[in-house]
Amino acid sequence: MRPSDRSEHPQGTRATAHEGAATGLRDPVIAARGLNLVFPTAAAPVHALKDVDLSIHRGEFVSLIGPSGCGKTTLLRVIADLERPTGGTITVNGMTPDEARRQRAYGYVFQAAALYPWRTIENNIALPLEIMGVERAEQRRRIEAGLDLVGLSGFGKTFPWQLSGGMQQRASIARALSFDPDLLLMDEPFGALDEIVRDHLNEELLKLWAKTDKTIVFVTHSIPEAVFLSTRIVVMSPRPGRIHDIIDCDLGRERPLDIRDTPEFLQIAHRVREGLRAGNGDE
Numbered sequence: 001m002r003p004s005d006r007s008e009h010p011q012g013t014r015a016t017a018h019e020g021a022a023t024g025l026r027d028p029v030i031a032a033r034g035l036n037l038v039f040p041t042a043a044a045p046v047h048a049l050k051d052v053d054l055s056i057h058r059g060e061f062v063s064l065i066g067p068s069g070c071g072k073t074t075l076l077r078v079i080a081d082l083e084r085p086t087g088g089t090i091t092v093n094g095m096t097p098d099e100a101r102r103q104r105a106y107g108y109v110f111q112a113a114a115l116y117p118w119r120t121i122e123n124n125i126a127l128p129l130e131i132m133g134v135e136r137a138e139q140r141r142r143i144e145a146g147l148d149l150v151g152l153s154g155f156g157k158t159f160p161w162q163l164s165g166g167m168q169q170r171a172s173i174a175r176a177l178s179f180d181p182d183l184l185l186m187d188e189p190f191g192a193l194d195e196i197v198r199d200h201l202n203e204e205l206l207k208l209w210a211k212t213d214k215t216i217v218f219v220t221h222s223i224p225e226a227v228f229l230s231t232r233i234v235v236m237s238p239r240p241g242r243i244h245d246i247i248d249c250d251l252g253r254e255r256p257l258d259i260r261d262t263p264e265f266l267q268i269a270h271r272v273r274e275g276l277r278a279g280n281g282d283e
């Protein structure tokens with residue numbers, strides 16, 4: 001771990017050891033330093049992000065958790081170049097977010113599946129490939145691989161409305177992965193789904209992550225979801241939006257659903273809950 005990263009763990013010490021061991025000295029995929037974002041509004045400026053320092057390394061699964069309005073989505077949108085910070089610096093794959101977006105360094109999965117209803121599932125997945133000018137045969141190959149990866153083989157010719165909410169979200173994940181980005185940004189992708197479907201998709205996402213070694217940044221409101229999925233959990237607090245704690249989640253890569261009943265899991269969940277409480281109390 002480099003000295004400059006120490007400020008990222010305001011209250012955590014375990015995270016420090018883990019990050020060093022797991023990631024060595026490789027350049028971070030995402031490096032935010034002193035990041036600030038103030039939205040000018042008619043009423044009063046909103047300090048959506050304040051002094052955010054965060055490094056995310058290749059192959060990590062990092063969740064952003066915190067109460068409504070703490071800046072989770074804003075941080076994800078800054079990484080994706082959908083918002084511009086008003087202070088500090090951020091790099092994505094060593095580039096500015098603008099360059100990273102142009103080079104299609106990431107796939108983005110929104111809260112709602114956001115599939116085009118007039119396109120079949122395979123044509124939705126093909127959309128980024130069409131925009132990139134990928135030739136037809138290669139498009140076909142990638143569509144099939146994408147459908148297979150998210151367990152939707154055989155559903156390519158259906159329309160979004162013919163699929164359940166969970167299947168639609170899988171299709172949107174396949175679309176985000178169609179051009180094989182190393183980085184996947186996911187904004188509460190399973191928030192609207194019922195618990196059983198969500199559990200299942202959490203398991204599927206973990207398998208996909210293990211298989212592809214992507215770097216994933218995942219926004220959630222759910223403590224169990226964050227602990228189940230993540231290698232690190234960034235606990236954020238609101239007004240202004242900032243990082244309250246970064247918690248190491250060293251449960252190994254193989255995580256069956258019943259890991260959620262183990263003392264290790266419950267201990268991490270407890271720490272996240274405490275962090276959320278303390279962060280809210282700081283207001």
Ligand SMILES: Nc1ncnc2c1ncn2[C@@H]1O[C@H](COP(=O)(O)OP(=O)(O)OP(=O)(O)O)[C@@H](O)[C@H]1O
Pocket residue numbers: 039040041046047048066067068069070071072073074075241
């Ligand atoms: N375009 C905007 N203009 C003005 N204020 C904004 C804008 N986008 C976000 N905000 C404000 O910035 C703050 C952070 O919003 P953000 O959506 O990032 O929070 P969040 O943690 O993702 O919340 P939620 O969990 O409800 O999605 C909030 O106070 C929000 O109202």
